[in-house]
Amino acid sequence: MIDVYLFSGFLGSGKTSMLTDVIRQLKEKGLKPAIIMNEFGQLNFDSQAVEEDIPLKEMLEGCICCSGSEKTEAQIQSLLANEQFDVLIIETTGAAHPVEALDAVYSPLFAERLNIKGIVTVADSKLWLDRNRLTPQVRSLFLEQIRHAHLLLANKMDLLSEAEQSKVVFEIQSINSNAFILQTTNGRVPLNLLEKLQSTISGKNDGIQPAKIGVHLHLTSRLVEFKESFTQEQFEEWIRTLPSSVYRMKGYVPIEGMKNPMLFQYAYGLVQWLPEYVKMEPKMVIIGENLNQINLIGEI
Incomplete structure (x- = not known):
């Protein structure tokens, strides 16, 4: 089974910085990652950060969580059929709702081959303090990305005072008390913290295979046969x-x-x-x- 991480967060929050650093740590450990990158627009700016020897699938001009759902399934199937890799990382566009992005990834066609380790959300701490300036729809999505995360990175902490840092952590924790919150700069997260996210539970019981994501976390999945x-x-x-x-x-x-x-x-x-x-x-x-x-x- 292949471990899968879903990276979530708004445009400019620091997802790509996190991605490039996680790729570095995986390669240092001798693990080969594959990447699916979902971007709006016709130019693949973020994908230029991925080295040539890493399997990469791109989805331009579409959101992974709506019309792109079937395309995402096809991209994952293509990777599973044609590439050898140990870890799959899916970086979503900032407009992706975590539940819908997870839905696009967790297809019954290959659910038994993937360990959905969890959703890692990068939250822009400075934007969080200014969230009331966002439109209601954007602010709601920001909150949903935080609420459904299994691991939260409170990023750009270097731009805040100590009082502001405490305020961000306290307020984010009130939205999602289940996720571990890591205060970061440049989206740097230790690989062992990602690896500690609970893997999908395997094994069958009367034709039902529980597949909970995370330990004691609210967002879960279940594979039924x-x-x-x-x-x-x-x-x-x-x-x-x-x-x-x-x-x-x-x-x-x-x-x-x-x-x-x-x-x-x-x-x-x-x-x-x-x-x-x-x-x-x-x-x-x-x-x-x-x-x-x-x-x-x-x-x-």
Whole structure:
């Protein structure tokens, strides 16, 4: 299995500085990284920081968390099929919502091959103090990127006074009390701190494979393998029992009367079914909070 880190944070927060330093540490340890870089615009400014010997996939003019979701899956599949590497790092655009970016990465097509180690968010400490000047939409995204992180870098601390530094850490901790907060300059994070993020749990239990991300962290995922078929009505009736803390579901659901499992997607209460013309493995990924407290279909 390959460890996967998702780097999140606003444009200019210090993600690329963190990326280049983490690449250096990985190579010094004898580990080969692969990179997927998501940028807006037609020019790949950030990707110029990645050395030529490192497998790199780029997504320009699109967000990893919306129309780029399928492209991200294709990029990961291409890397898995054609490259040898030990660690996958995905640097998202600053406009990516962490849950949706994770959804794009955690496909049922290759979920069993990846260890989603966690979301590392770089927060611009100076911008945090000035966040009230942001538009409500941008400020909300800033807060969401912080709330769902498994590791938080309070970056650009060298630009603040000691009182301001304390204020930033206290306020960010009030948004996300589960994540470790590291005060940084130039986005430098020790590799061993990244490696301590809890890996995906493997092993099967009655056809259900828990895949929690992080230790005692709210944002988790769960890989479900289906052993029986359902009607669409039965499946959607089960969906209506789910709490609002289930954000995303996608995968291939075996439906009675259908030759192949159907492609199923769920996002914030909206359901989509599509016929699948290739026989895919009947499995589904669920992303949300407190997933160990929900009953899976067949358990209720």
